[in-house]
Amino acid sequence: MSLLMVNPERPEPVLDAALRGDAALQQAYFDALEHVLPQWLAQHDQDGLTAALATVGKTARARLASLYLNPHGEHDHARLVAVWRDDECRISAVTPDYLRVIEYPAFAFLTNTLNAGKLLNTALPELPLAEQMWLAQLGARRLLALPLLDRGVLFGFVCLLDEEETPHRGTTELRLLGLLAAQIAETLVRRKLEEHLATTQTRLQSLVGATGDMVFEVGANGVIGEAWSGHPALADARVITGRALADGLPASLAAQIGKALPVANVMRRGQSFNWSTRHNGVQVWFRVRVQPVAGGVGDAVVQIHDMTAHMQDHARRQTLLDTFKLLEEAVLDLSPAHELIESSEAWASLRGLEQRDAQRDLGKSLLTWIFPDDVPQVTQVLAQLENCHGETPQVRFRLMQQGGEFLWVEARLLPRFDEECHLAGIRAVVRDVTVAHVSEQHITQLALYDGLTKLPNRLMLDDQLATAIERARRNNTKVALGFLDLDQFKQINDAFGHRTGDQLLVGLAQQLKSVLGEHDILARWGGDEFVVLMPDVTDTNALKERAERLRSITRQGLALDGLDARPTVSAGFAVFPDNASCGEDLLSAADHTMHHAKHVGRNTVCFYGDLLHMKSLGREHVAIQARLADAIRQNRLQVFYQPIVRSRDGEVFAVEALARWQDEKNGWISPELFIPMAEKVGLIQELSDVVARQAFAKLREWRDAGLTQRLMLNISRSQLFAPEFVSGMLDLLLQFRLRPQDVILEITESVALTDYSRQLKHLRQLAAAGFQLAIDDFGTGYSSLSQLHEMPAALIKVDVSFAQRLHTEEGRRVMQAIVQLAQGLQLQTIIEGVESVETARFLQGMGVDYLQGFHFSEPVPSGVAELWMRLGLANKA
Known part of the structure; x- marks a missing residue:
């Protein structure tokens, strides 16, 4: 057995050793090396492999040569790819199918030897059983296996088989064979790489060609390297390869790439720009990107992408959007779930929104803005769109606006379907059809709104009144309706012209609306008359406050062409179901009450229930009421003053201002009559x-x-409820150069307890401004100790009824309790109704702070009051 290490990375030393051997053998292997490489490099086919194997087999004097290679990416087996057989070879010419694939795990000895990079040169008897059976099947007696390695990894082997067991190759030849195997491996790897590169080039060419882009490499010297595909508006990729940018591309494009190239390489980040040119008379747009090559020094890849279609689509889309802007109809794109994806500018107008706020509607369902009563109908039409192929259904509904109003709109719906005929989206064209709808409902003979003031007119009011009364019947609530008539409007028209009169009506409408509640309705009845509808009334006191605000708001004044107009209104209110059983009767009752308000002196608010009460007073009282209004407006009322003395020394501490009226016809009118009136x-x-x-x-x-006494002033319920009372009182003091500390404001206990939480806020504002507060008629209301403690009052004025009962033991005990309570709460006391010296001295003994009553002085004119303030009333204390 012979094992020889193959060293493909150091072929030259092996060759040098081989050259020192047999010259003929040397020349044979040189010839093999000279022929194998050209054959395999020139012919990438089966014939080339067979010819190369023949050269190797003949050179090695083998009877059979075969080439086994691993399939791509696999390392557990090798496949037979080529075979050469000597003509005189007795080894089987047919390789069995099961030996065409060498499973490396089955031939462990062969595999381990080759993986170690060694040649296996072994006779059959010396081989393990698996390898012996392999050779025996083929009729071979000796095996020479040459490993093929790529960076130390086995990817195949060359198998040389002999018929004789006797070795006939020396060490030098084996080394030459090892060198030859290394060259074969290198050639195969190179061939594989070239094939891969060629395939990659082809795929890249196809890929770039499919995109319509041009892609090329450019060096730091500005010379174009490889180029792929091309564009009709540019030179062919094959033409520009190897040329400078300025020679291969249009001058303007080359210049821009030349500017972007150094920037991209310095910043190591791609640079992009747009470029356009004309081709066949048509403007063509490109997006050019210069991307530096990682690891390259100044090299980059340039992509030129045709974006003409995109630019044209953008232009068409912009033209379409500009067209949409000119249309009154809103164009909407909806998802299959009816969510708003996009809308034209007219949508904001329909919704009553600013354009910048319309974006907030995106992503919400169309049903969000549909009047609740119309939702089922619209939902049904939308559900049917799945089956509306080629149809454009229409649906009419009320579209809610931002401010709570609604428009009647008509929507044409165009469904869009995907390839599987499923609903993919909806385009809706929505237009305002309010006028058409009104026409169809036979109410276009009169507009729903007054043309001058933009308020609802009689027709709208009738509809709203009927709805309000029906709802009141269901919910067991009340409906208030008031007629308001502008006083002396004819004189204003005659004096200043109809234009000024119209301005006055518009301004008055705006003032009146400003004090109404969210659900209240102000309508123009005609001429100088307005009607206010207040549905769902539950609090009569609150109704009277709102009615009083309507009257008082007009006194704030209006600027009309340089004229400071301060109009007044006369108002009459009636309540359903208290004063009327239907809408028609309610209108009649309110109208009648308004005319009564004008009759008794104008600038007045009357309620139908109070009108019935006034009638019971008789004709004379009605006449007095009319004269009272004139007396107030002509400043014919007088102010008398009643002194309030300090209990311990009789000095005048303050004077209470009291209204007195001397009627021209009936003389002095009791304040007990004209104040309630x-x-x-x-x-x-x-x-x-x-x-x-x-x-x-x-x-x-x-x-x-030089007098320092303070002034006590009574505050009425309506004054205290007025939102601008505090600021108005401070402004009035400022006119007379007085301080809040100069005045004590008297609020009756019952008034202070009305809407206690709100009144407490007003009282605290007055106290914070510097006014001293006194609770008048104390003991006649129902204040709790906690409420009394929370009120920012400094004094209490005990009602006159308690002084009148001091002759009884019970009366004295009650008075004692009140005084002690006040002292415990750190409140000073003023006792009203002191009419005798005995009463005064009894109260002094109790520790009362101040006394007031006829014993000291009746209400007197200012001159007498000044005398008492200077001299004091100690002689009566």
């Missing part, structure tokens, strides 16, 4: 404003005269 007809706030202005003016005079 003013509250009933909505004049109390204006009456309070008149009293405050007169009292502040007088207080300013007293301050200038």
Whole structure:
């Protein structure tokens, strides 16, 4: 047995040793080396392999030569790929099928020897059983196996078989055979690599050709290397190979690549740019990318991609979008699940959105914006689209807008299907058909909205009123309806013209709407009349507050062509079902009440229920009510002052401002009559404003005269509820150069407890502004200790009824408890109704802080009040 190491990596020393042997043998192997390589390199086919094996077999004086190679990527077996047989050979000419594949694990000795890189030169008896049977099957007596290695890994072997067991090859020849095997292996590896490269080139050429791109290599010197495919607008790839960029490409393209090349290599990142040229009269666009080659020094790969179709598609799409912008119809793309994928600009208009906000609708279902009552109908039509091949169904529905309003729209639906006829998407063209819908509903004879003020008109109001009453019947709630008439509108039109009158109506409509609730409806009835509809009313007090805000908002003024107009309105309200059993009767009741409000003096809010009460007062009271309104507006009310004295020394601590009215016809009218009357007809706030202005003016005079007493001012319920009361009171003080500390505001206990949480907020705002607060008529309300403790009051004015009961033991105990309670809460006390010296001294003994009543002084004009402030009332204390 002979084993000789094959060293393909060091062939020259082996050859040198061989050359020192037999000259003829040397020449034979040189000839073999000279012929084997050209044959295998020139012929990549079976004939070339057979011819090469014949040269090897003859040179080695073998009877049979065969070549076994591993299949690509496999290392556990080798297949017979070529055989040469000497003409006089007695070895079997036919290799059995089971020996055409050598399973390496079955021939362990052969495999281990070859894997070690050694030649196996062994006679049959010396071989293991498996190898012996192999040779015996073929009729061979000696085996010479030459390993074929690629970087130390076995990929096949050359098998030389002899008929005789006697060895006839010396060491030198075996070394030459080892050298020959190494050359064969190198040639096969090179051949395989060339085939792979050729295949890769072909595939790359096909791949690039399929894309329509041009790809080429370019060196740092600007010379084009390999190039693949091409483009009709550029030179053929074969033509530009080996040329400089400027010679092979259009000048502008070559220049841009030349600029991008150093940048790409410095930054080690691809650079891209667009380039265009004309080809056959058509503009062609390309996207060019210069990508540096990893590991290369200045080399890069350039890809030129035709993007003309993309640019044309983009242009067509942009043209389509520009066309969509000109259309009033909205074009929508929907998913099969009805989700909005894309929309034209008209969609934002239909939805009542700004363009920038329309993007928020993307991804949401179309059903999101459909009026709930219309959803089932639209859902049914959308569900049928799966079967609507070639059809464009239409559906009409109400589209909800951003502000809660809706439009009637009509949508034409065009379904799109995939190759399997499944719904792939929906294109919808949506247009506003509100006017057409109104026409079909026979209500186009009058527009739903007033053309001047844009408010709902009578037709819309009738529909909304009917709906509100029906809902109120179901939910057991109430519906309020008010007529508002602009006072003296004819005089404004006559004096300043119809244009100014129209501006006034528009401005007034905006003011009135600003104070209404979300679900309230303001409509223009006609001329200078408006109607407000308030559905789902549950709180009568809240209704009166809202009605008062409607009246007072108009007094804020409107600027009309340089004219500062301060219009007033007369309003009449009626409530369903309290005052009427149907919509028609409710309108009639509110209208009647509004005319009553105008009759009693204008700038007034009346309620139908109060109107019935006023009728019961008789004709004379109605006449007094009318004259009261005139007296307030003409500033004919007077302010009297009642002193409040300090209990311990009789000094005047403050004076309470009280309204007095001397009617031209009936003389002095009791405040117990005209104060409630003013509250009933909505004049109390204006009456309070008149009293405050007169009292502040007088207080300013007293301050200038050196008097320091404070002013007590009664605050009505409507004043306290007014949102701008605090700021208005501060502005009024500022006009007269007074401080909040100069004034004590009196709020009755019952008013302070009305809507307690909100009033507490107002009271705290007043206290924070610097006003001192007094709870008037204390003991007549139902305040709890916790509420009393939370109120930011400094004084309590005990109601006159408690002083009137001091002659009884029970009355004295109650008074004592009230005083002690006030002291415990650190509140000062003012006792009203002190009418005798005995009462005054009894209260002094209890520790009461201040006293007020006819015993000291009735309400008197300002001159008398000033005298008491200067002299004091110690003689009566």
